[in-house]
Amino acid sequence: MEVPKAVLPPGVEKLGPASGTAEATMVGQVYRVQRLDDGPQGINAVIALAPDITAQVRAAQRLPLGGRTVLVKDNVETRELPTTAGSLALAENATRRDAPLIANLRRAGGVVMGKTNLSEWANIRSNNSTSGWSAVGGLTRNPYATDRNACGSSSGTGAAIAAGFAWGGIGTETNGSITCPASINGLVGFKPSVGIVSRSHVVPISSTQDTAGPMTRTVADAALLLTAIAGADPGDPVTLEATRVADYTAGIDSASLAGVRIGVMRGAVGERADVKALFEAALADLTRAGAVLVDVAYEPPGELWQAALPVLLYELRVEMDKYLSTRPVAGGPRSLADVVAFNKGHAAEEMRWFNQDLFEQALATTDADAYAKNLATLRRLTRAEGIDKLLTENNVAFLVAPTQGPAWSTDLVNGDNFNGRIGAGYLAAIAGYPHITVPMGGVEGLPVGFSIMGGQWQDHAVLKAGAAYEKARTATLPAPTFAPWRPAAE
Numbered sequence: 001m002e003v004p005k006a007v008l009p010p011g012v013e014k015l016g017p018a019s020g021t022a023e024a025t026m027v028g029q030v031y032r033v034q035r036l037d038d039g040p041q042g043i044n045a046v047i048a049l050a051p052d053i054t055a056q057v058r059a060a061q062r063l064p065l066g067g068r069t070v071l072v073k074d075n076v077e078t079r080e081l082p083t084t085a086g087s088l089a090l091a092e093n094a095t096r097r098d099a100p101l102i103a104n105l106r107r108a109g110g111v112v113m114g115k116t117n118l119s120e121w122a123n124i125r126s127n128n129s130t131s132g133w134s135a136v137g138g139l140t141r142n143p144y145a146t147d148r149n150a151c152g153s154s155s156g157t158g159a160a161i162a163a164g165f166a167w168g169g170i171g172t173e174t175n176g177s178i179t180c181p182a183s184i185n186g187l188v189g190f191k192p193s194v195g196i197v198s199r200s201h202v203v204p205i206s207s208t209q210d211t212a213g214p215m216t217r218t219v220a221d222a223a224l225l226l227t228a229i230a231g232a233d234p235g236d237p238v239t240l241e242a243t244r245v246a247d248y249t250a251g252i253d254s255a256s257l258a259g260v261r262i263g264v265m266r267g268a269v270g271e272r273a274d275v276k277a278l279f280e281a282a283l284a285d286l287t288r289a290g291a292v293l294v295d296v297a298y299e300p301p302g303e304l305w306q307a308a309l310p311v312l313l314y315e316l317r318v319e320m321d322k323y324l325s326t327r328p329v330a331g332g333p334r335s336l337a338d339v340v341a342f343n344k345g346h347a348a349e350e351m352r353w354f355n356q357d358l359f360e361q362a363l364a365t366t367d368a369d370a371y372a373k374n375l376a377t378l379r380r381l382t383r384a385e386g387i388d389k390l391l392t393e394n395n396v397a398f399l400v401a402p403t404q405g406p407a408w409s410t411d412l413v414n415g416d417n418f419n420g421r422i423g424a425g426y427l428a429a430i431a432g433y434p435h436i437t438v439p440m441g442g443v444e445g446l447p448v449g450f451s452i453m454g455g456q457w458q459d460h461a462v463l464k465a466g467a468a469y470e471k472a473r474t475a476t477l478p479a480p481t482f483a484p485w486r487p488a489a490e
Contacts, residue, residue, distance in 0.1 A: 022067030045160035049114040063109025074115040075203035086120035086134025099201035108228035117156030145485035148407035152177040158185035175429040183403035183449025194432035195242035198233035204319035219467040223248040243457035255464035258290030263396035270422035289472035307374035313365040382431035403449035436466040441475035
């Protein structure tokens with residue numbers, strides 16, 4: 001299929017292999033977007049390409065990342081493009097500024113290739129949403145099976161990187177929105193400890209759980225991208241408390257699990273025989289790599305779930321009002337209440353498939369004392385009586401479980417159909433602790449990830465553990481088909 005040059009960023013059509021490796025790679029990626037992303041059968045993961053890709057690549061080739069291309073979830077501000085969070089209410093939200101994490105990326109030689117689609121408002125608008133859909137971007141499809149879901153609010157980033165549209169991607173997570181799409185799209189996804197990466201100029205949900213993080217094809221690439229975007233930011237005080245390392249790639253190539261005690265969360269494996277088999281094979285890989293496996297028991301108490309949503313809703317109202325009211329853009333919503341009103345006024349475009357019940361609940365969640373009590377409960381149950389206790393009492397360095405089951409069929413009418421009680425990433429998400437998912441194989445051609453979680457600020461150790469597992473893995477990984485799912489031949 002010939003790519004119409006009119007849709008390419010200025011200057012791209014003039015480049016060729018002789019222009020240099022980084023430029024030639026970028027050209028190939030742009031053409032790949034045009035071949036595989038657009039049209040009724042396309043992946044539909046990319047909302048917009050940056051108009052200055054060519055200039056960015058040329059300026060960055062002598063820097064550490066060397067002009068590597070990065071696609072950015074469209075709730076993270078970049079100077080070239082509007083930041084919509086997938087909502088028509090923010091369609092003109094061109095702030096002309098870079099989020100600090102993007103400024104860090106550029107200084108390291110990364111190229112902002114464009115913006116990716118997402119679950120609108122990072123999937124916090126409704127209990128009945130379909131992951132990967134936004135009013136601005138439409139529905140993102142899974143490149144492994146285009147009738148299957150791409151999962152989580154970073155669905156566009158996951159699908160785009162799996163499709164080979166860029167070297168790496170930036171997603172954001174509040175609870176599972178980096179790790180689930182990475183797992184389901186066959187990628188490495190790393191959710192850092194909250195505070196490693198700045199959240200300034202990122203459309204928010206939660207002050208205690210939000211973080212950006214890398215989504216890549218390998219653990220080494222995730223470590224390289226994290227090194228680029230991490231850093232302290234006076235505008236985000238929690239980043240001033242973080243314990244970082246200067247280079248998260250250090251020791252990745254030589255990482256070993258020999259003698260490392262690892263806690264196996266069998267209660268998070270779920271009931272699917274196919275996922276259990278993949279997980280057991282991954283555990284056997286760990287054993288061959290010299291790890292010592294220890295079964296650990298954990299059952300989330302009911303009071304955790306009773307506290308979790310009220311905390312998110314309270315923080316959503318506070319943080320969204322703060323973000324919207326301080327945008328350097330004329331017009332548009334200035335509060336969450338304004339967004340609710342906008343959606344009611346544009347119901348045909350915004351609420352055809354699902355409503356805004358969570359937004360409306362957030363407007364009514366105003367009890368500061370109840371919030372403080374619920375937050376203390378969450379911190380106790382996920383930290384002191386959660387991950388910290390499991391690591392200490394079992395004398396293990398990490399906790400492992402499947403990340404998520406295989407991708408489900410997308411159903412805009414009925415919403416998401418998550419795979420039962422598989423995974424324990426919610427613990428790391430609510431605690432604000434590091435979590436990596438690494439591909440561990442596939443079920444009927446659909447990827448499934450292997451989760452490794454650690455204690456607060458143990459990001460480097462978790463990355464190295466992920467690299468060691470990646471090196472030891474014996475499973476054959478599936479490949480994208482860019483077609484609807486079909487049963488494997490008998």
